[in-house]
Amino acid sequence: MSAEVARPATMIDVARKAGVSYQTVSRVVNQHASVAPATRARVLEAIRELEYLPNGAARNLVTRRSRTVGIVSFGTTYYGPSQMLANIEFSFRERAYGLTLATLTELGFDDLQSAVRELRSRSVDGIVMIAPILRVDVDGIRRLCGKVPFVMVDIALGGRLPSVLIDQRYGGMLAARHLLELGHREIAEITGPLDWSGAELRHDGALAVLGEAGLAPVMSAAGDWSAASGYRAAARLLESGARFTALLASNDQMALGAMRALRERGLRIPEDVSVVGFDDVPESAYFEPPLTTVRQDFASLGRASAAYLIDLIEQGATPLNQRVLSPELIARSSTRQRGVGTC
Amino acid sequence: MSAEVARPATMIDVARKAGVSYQTVSRVVNQHASVAPATRARVLEAIRELEYLPNGAARNLVTRRSRTVGIVSFGTTYYGPSQMLANIEFSFRERAYGLTLATLTELGFDDLQSAVRELRSRSVDGIVMIAPILRVDVDGIRRLCGKVPFVMVDIALGGRLPSVLIDQRYGGMLAARHLLELGHREIAEITGPLDWSGAELRHDGALAVLGEAGLAPVMSAAGDWSAASGYRAAARLLESGARFTALLASNDQMALGAMRALRERGLRIPEDVSVVGFDDVPESAYFEPPLTTVRQDFASLGRASAAYLIDLIEQGATPLNQRVLSPELIARSSTRQRGVGTC
DNA sequence: CGGTATGATGTGAGCGTTCACAACTACTCG
DNA sequence: CGAGTAGTTGTGAACGCTCACATCATACCG
Numbered sequence: 119m120s121a122e123v124a125r126p127a128t129m130i131d132v133a134r135k136a137g138v139s140y141q142t143v144s145r146v147v148n149q150h151a152s153v154a155p156a157t158r159a160r161v162l163e164a165i166r167e168l169e170y171l172p173n174g175a176a177r178n179l180v181t182r183r184s185r186t187v188g189i190v191s192f193g194t195t196y197y198g199p200s201q202m203l204a205n206i207e208f209s210f211r212e213r214a215y216g217l218t219l220a221t222l223t224e225l226g227f228d229d230l231q232s233a234v235r236e237l238r239s240r241s242v243d244g245i246v247m248i249a250p251i252l253r254v255d256v257d258g259i260r261r262l263c264g265k266v267p268f269v270m271v272d273i274a275l276g277g278r279l280p281s282v283l284i285d286q287r288y289g290g291m292l293a294a295r296h297l298l299e300l301g302h303r304e305i306a307e308i309t310g311p312l313d314w315s316g317a318e319l320r321h322d323g324a325l326a327v328l329g330e331a332g333l334a335p336v337m338s339a340a341g342d343w344s345a346a347s348g349y350r351a352a353a354r355l356l357e358s359g360a361r362f363t364a365l366l367a368s369n370d371q372m373a374l375g376a377m378r379a380l381r382e383r384g385l386r387i388p389e390d391v392s393v394v395g396f397d398d399v400p401e402s403a404y405f406e407p408p409l410t411t412v413r414q415d416f417a418s419l420g421r422a423s424a425a426y427l428i429d430l431i432e433q434g435a436t437p438l439n440q441r442v443l444s445p446e447l448i449a450r451s452s453t454r455q456r457g458v459g460t461c
Numbered sequence: 462m463s464a465e466v467a468r469p470a471t472m473i474d475v476a477r478k479a480g481v482s483y484q485t486v487s488r489v490v491n492q493h494a495s496v497a498p499a500t501r502a503r504v505l506e507a508i509r510e511l512e513y514l515p516n517g518a519a520r521n522l523v524t525r526r527s528r529t530v531g532i533v534s535f536g537t538t539y540y541g542p543s544q545m546l547a548n549i550e551f552s553f554r555e556r557a558y559g560l561t562l563a564t565l566t567e568l569g570f571d572d573l574q575s576a577v578r579e580l581r582s583r584s585v586d587g588i589v590m591i592a593p594i595l596r597v598d599v600d601g602i603r604r605l606c607g608k609v610p611f612v613m614v615d616i617a618l619g620g621r622l623p624s625v626l627i628d629q630r631y632g633g634m635l636a637a638r639h640l641l642e643l644g645h646r647e648i649a650e651i652t653g654p655l656d657w658s659g660a661e662l663r664h665d666g667a668l669a670v671l672g673e674a675g676l677a678p679v680m681s682a683a684g685d686w687s688a689a690s691g692y693r694a695a696a697r698l699l700e701s702g703a704r705f706t707a708l709l710a711s712n713d714q715m716a717l718g719a720m721r722a723l724r725e726r727g728l729r730i731p732e733d734v735s736v737v738g739f740d741d742v743p744e745s746a747y748f749e750p751p752l753t754t755v756r757q758d759f760a761s762l763g764r765a766s767a768a769y770l771i772d773l774i775e776q777g778a779t780p781l782n783q784r785v786l787s788p789e790l791i792a793r794s795s796t797r798q799r800g801v802g803t804c
Numbered sequence: 805c806g807g808t809a810t811g812a813t814g815t816g817a818g819c820g821t822t823c824a825c826a827a828c829t830a831c832t833c834g
Numbered sequence: 835c836g837a838g839t840a841g842t843t844g845t846g847a848a849c850g851c852t853c854a855c856a857t858c859a860t861a862c863c864g
Contacts, residue, residue: 175521176850217562406749519820
């Protein structure tokens with residue numbers, strides 16, 4: 119009998135239909151106790167008939183909470199960031215938090231600032247930053263977030279801000295140590311773009327381990343994470359005339375590109391050159407040859423980040439700290455004892 | 462002199478500070494014309510000092526718009542979905558739309574329904590569904606979305622719902638035709654999980670082309686998109702004793718896994734077996750050998766989806782239709798004329 | 805059986821904004 | 835010089851919900 123209204127049904131419409139007050143409807147919707155079973159049933163029926171959907175904006179306005187977290191991310195077309203995003207997202211969903219995205223187009227503080235502002239104006243309950251920027255203005259970020267709890271992902275800040283990360287410096291060390299243990303002394307390196315903190319840290323770790331052994335990379339070239347850039351970097355390395363028996367690539371894609379470049383010059387892997395990657399993308403076990411690499415467990419990272427932020431949101435202040443996960447060396451066939459040819 | 466308040470500043474605080482009415486502040490914030498330059502300056506100054514941030518919830522409540530679109534996605538750890546998500550996201554950001562995510566954990570209508578409900582209660586202005594589900598309940602989805610405009614991405618519905626897609630069936634045809642042109646007659650196939658519409662369509666396209674030539678795949682095995690599953694599928698193919706000179710894989714990762722399995726059995730690519738992939742992941746040019754594949758242009762797909770949905774949001778009803786992009790065959794070294802050995 | 809705890813429901817107010825409208829300048833022009 | 839007009843500012847109401855409190859009935863206790 120009632121005319122089909124253009125507006126979506128409101129709580130008052132439901133209340134009228136069910137013959138109760140709007141407050142009772144609110145109680146049913148929010149699963150409050152003290153609603154008589156019969157009343158609840160009547161209300162639920164009205165909700166169904168009117169296709170009532172609670173208006174989140176109104177609710178946020180009055181409660182000042184949204185059960186939504188904001189994610190600031192960067193470079194989500196790359197494997198690492200996209201995996202972090204997907205896993206973090208999944209973990210929040212499990213805990214019934216909604217997600218709002220703010221992707222940066224470049225790695226600068228200005229972009230970061232407007233992203234955080236936007237998220238805050240959407241009244242998120244917390245913020246996750248997957249922003250692998252190198253120079254972090256610790257106080258700037260704290261000021262930016264104000265009272266909104268936040269967690270930095272994948273960035274080493276020595277506990278100066280709440281953060282969850284995989285120790286990439288250690289990963290770089292693992293890779294370098296592996297090559298040293300195999301007897302390599304002439305080691306070349308393909309780094310990622312050095313304004314990414316991950317790239318810097320991996321490089322740093324490798325450098326430290328080589329340094330301890332009184333060594334240094336025979337040469338270093340920077341790529342942009344892509345296989346194509348790995349190919350070009352390796353080509354540059356070879357053309358420079360540098361001699362090396364092992365190559366450290368800062369991610370698996372660049373390692374793949376580099377292996378192709380090496381092979382095209384008639385170098386065999388691992389007989390002539392050992393190659394180590396980073397990330398352990400699911401494909402790397404199927405490369406030719408299967409790639410020795412450093413695994414990063416993005417699923418655990420996602421879970422840990424979500425758990426940490428939810429703690430911050432729901433328990434309030436915790437002692438400021440960082441949670442660190444360790445990467446792991448996965449030895450496959452792209453590395454071998456120095457100077458040992460095919461059997 | 463004023464006490465530092467716990468609450469974030471509101472429009473009224475700003476108004477008081479600037480000695481104007483809240484409405485004037487609103488005008489400044491929303492860049493309305495007819496505000497005297499001097500007043501505007503005073504207001505902006507007050508905003509800066511109080512670190513005022515507009516409350517999005519309040520704004521949404523009264524305007525019934527949020528300049529936010531919801532994205533329903535699935536399988537964002539996979540290459541295709543993650544690229545679609547990243548590119549769609551980027552395109553919306555360019556047009557100053559915020560994004561809210563709802564990821565499905567499984568491909569069912571129930572999950573889809575609760576995802577859409579959640580997005581609607583967050584009062585999104587529109588919805589993008591990257592849900593490569595096979596069976597789509599067209600009316601169900603239309604009912605679910607109600608008055609909220611939406612666009613389906615990457616799913617062929619024959620124009621029954623607004624959709625943007627890459628013609629994957631045609632992609633399957635391209636791959637198969639390429640192999641036929643090279644003289645192959647015994648063709649095996651590794652499909653994706655057949656409850657993904659993309660997997661089904663690629664398979665379908667290939668089947669159609671082979672059928673026209675009076676052929677059919679000598680054997681078919683299903684994978685789950687991963688390189689590991691491609692490896693296992695190829696192993697199954699080989700163990701079955703089936704003879705084939707070419708292999709059609711439904712994505713590049715499975716092709717990679719398959720190539721490894723073939724090589725382990727002593728088969729050379731492309732001399733003994735030609736292999737075609739699908740997607741053209743950036744790495745596939747660096748596989749061993751570089752992979753012939755079917756390219757999908759996810760950036761264009763993202764742009765087209767965003768543009769379409771924004772049209773729908775801002776212009777209102779357009780003639781129901783679908784926008785179709787064509788994939789493209791990228792011939793590399795993993796395919797070759799049948800029966801022509803190494804030179 | 806009066807008084808009190810308990811459960812179920814309703815009422816008023818306010819969250820921070822925008823919209824529609826009103827009102828007040830100061831200027832222009834015949 | 836008075837009417838008209840454009841530009842600038844202010845006022846009241848409403849958006850849909852939750853919170854704090856008030857109210858009412860029912861049950862329980864000695």
